[in-house]
Amino acid sequence: MEASCGSISAERGWLVSAQQPEEAAAEELSPLLSNELHRQVSPGVSFGFSVFNLMNAIMGSGILGLAYVMANTGILGFSFLLLMVALLGSYSVHLLLSMCIQTAVTSYEDLGLFAFGLPGKVVVAGTIIIQNIGAMSSYLLIIKTELPAAISEFLTGDYSGSWYLDGQTLLIIICVGIVFPLALLPKIGFLGYTSSLSFFFMVFFALVIIIKKWAIPCPLTLNHTEEFFQISNATDDCKPKLFHFSKESAYAIPTMAFSFLCHTSILPIYCELQSPSKKRMQNVTNTAIALSFLIYFISALFGYLTFYDKVESELLQGYSKYLPHDVVVMTVKLCILFAVLLTVPLIHFPARKALMMMFFSNFPFSWILHSLITLVLNIIILLLAIYVPDIRNVFGVVGASTSTCLIFVFPGLFYLKLSREDFLSWKKLGAFVLLISGILLGNFSLALIVFDWINK
Incomplete structure (x- = not known):
């Protein structure tokens, strides 16, 4: 198995087998749990590095789209929705x-097995694999399209045709030299150093967004051949909206849900946590989600207050347009791309673990098998990023279904199935609300995406 918990804590206990109607599932699970509980492990990953790893799993390219969401929901509307999604995400954890x-x-896979037998395990593992491959491929696609443009902004003169401005060449070099070696690491805790670097890049991004708020005047002006052209004369365009609703507002919650998705990494991080306990891991989760919420909100707020209704769907595109060749903006663009890149190896871990549990759960750990599965995953996401031009649209459908399942539907459904509490208990009512919310949000966002495709 990928991440071993060993003896997680004295707090962890067995459910009495006589209470479980799924005896066959429990019997299938017993050898696996026995191996897990007796395996010797290292002392564990510190609280701080665990927070960094979880934040790296949470934060990715989603930070670039939240200012656009605020423009279509208003400051107060955005604040309420973002807080609601963050709290629901923390509750599902x-x-x-x-x-x-x-x-x-x-x-996560074994929870599906414990709740619904082998079909439950297969459904959860398949959902994790599809979601993680989609996320990793979309991240690599962003790097392939944005990195050459970011590099070219530092250059003066015509360098078209150079290998370092070719997205495919850069992507292959990055996957071979960075993604594959980091993904080969045997434990997710080893990525604590790269995750902390990614966190500081996100903080740097938020600080630049704050500073550049006063570098771009409103009404907006566009610099062209040393002349400034005002593209908006309406002073109302420079007034923030507290509430705003349009057809784009319907994408707000799905975008936020994707921005807080970290549930496939929760249990691997929990397994390697130093002095693991439910309370300690919940504190890790709450800290990571709170810091992510703060960075998300600050970036979205000052990005919106810079461009108002003219904010781009990808925030950095606006700065490239109105502050061309600004060294700080160019630097922060490279930092964000590097932060997105460092998220890819982290997502490798739950994807590889799901594959291992589906097909090789009875096999002992082998470096050969570990390396082969890592290589296969790396090749798949690289080929998708290179050869599928509309991969973000394709995995938009996959993300609308798999992300809501992993955050809302599965935790609520499994808790209702496994818990022996009365249905009117607060936890079971919360799990029921989580389940219904996930089903409604998933179907609604999926219908919107399909409707958008039909209109286009």
């Missing part, structure tokens, strides 16, 4: 950890 304590299960 709380349910996952509660089920882990009750069942001694150490992976």
Whole structure:
């Protein structure tokens, strides 16, 4: 298995087998749990590095689109929705950890097995694989399209045709030289150093957004051949809206849900946490989500207050347009691309673990098998990023279904199935609300994407 928990804590206990109607599932699970609980592990990953790893799993390219979401929901509307999604995300993690304590299960896939037998395990593992491959491919696609443009802004003169301005060549070099070696690491905790670097890049991005708010005047002016052209005369365009609703507002919650998706990395990080306990891991989760919420909100707020209704769907494009060849903006663009790049190896871990549990759960750890699966995953996401031009649209459908399942539907459904509490208990009612919210949001966002495709 990918990440071993060993003896997670005395707090972790077995459910009495007589209470479980799924005896066959429990019997299939027992050898796996026995191996998990007796395996010797290293002392564990510190609280700080665990927070950095979880933040790296949470934060990615989603930070670039939240200012656009604020422009279509208003400041107060955005604040309420972002806070609601963050709290629901934290609560769903709380349910996952509660089920882990009750069942001694150490992976998301095994929760599916414990709840619904082998079909449950296959559905969860398949959902994780599809979602993670889609996320990694979309991240690499962003790097392929944006990195050459970011490099060219530092150059003067015509360098077209150079290998370092070719997106495919750069992507292959990056995957071979950075993504594959980092993804080969045996434990997710080893990525704490790269995750902390990614976190500081995100903080730097937020600080630049704040500073550049006063570098771009409103009404907006566009610099062209040393002359400034005012593209907006309406002073109302420079007034922030507290509430705003349009057809684009419907994409707000799906975008936010994707921005807080970290649930496939929760249990691997929990397994390697130093002095692991439910309370300690919940504190890791709450800290990571709170810091991510703060950076998301600050970036979205000052990005919106810079461009107002003219904010681009990808925030940095606006700065490239109105502050061309600004060294700070060019630098922060490279930093964000590097932060997105460092997220890819982290997502490799749950994807590889899901594959291992689907096909090789009874095999002992082998570096050969570990390396081969990592290589296969790396080749798949690289080929998708290179040869599928509309991959973001394709995986938009996949993300609308898989992300909502992993954040809302599965935690709520599994808790309702496994918990012995009365249905009117607060936790079960919360799990029911989580389940219904996930089903409604997933179907609604999926319908919107399909409707948008039909119109185009």
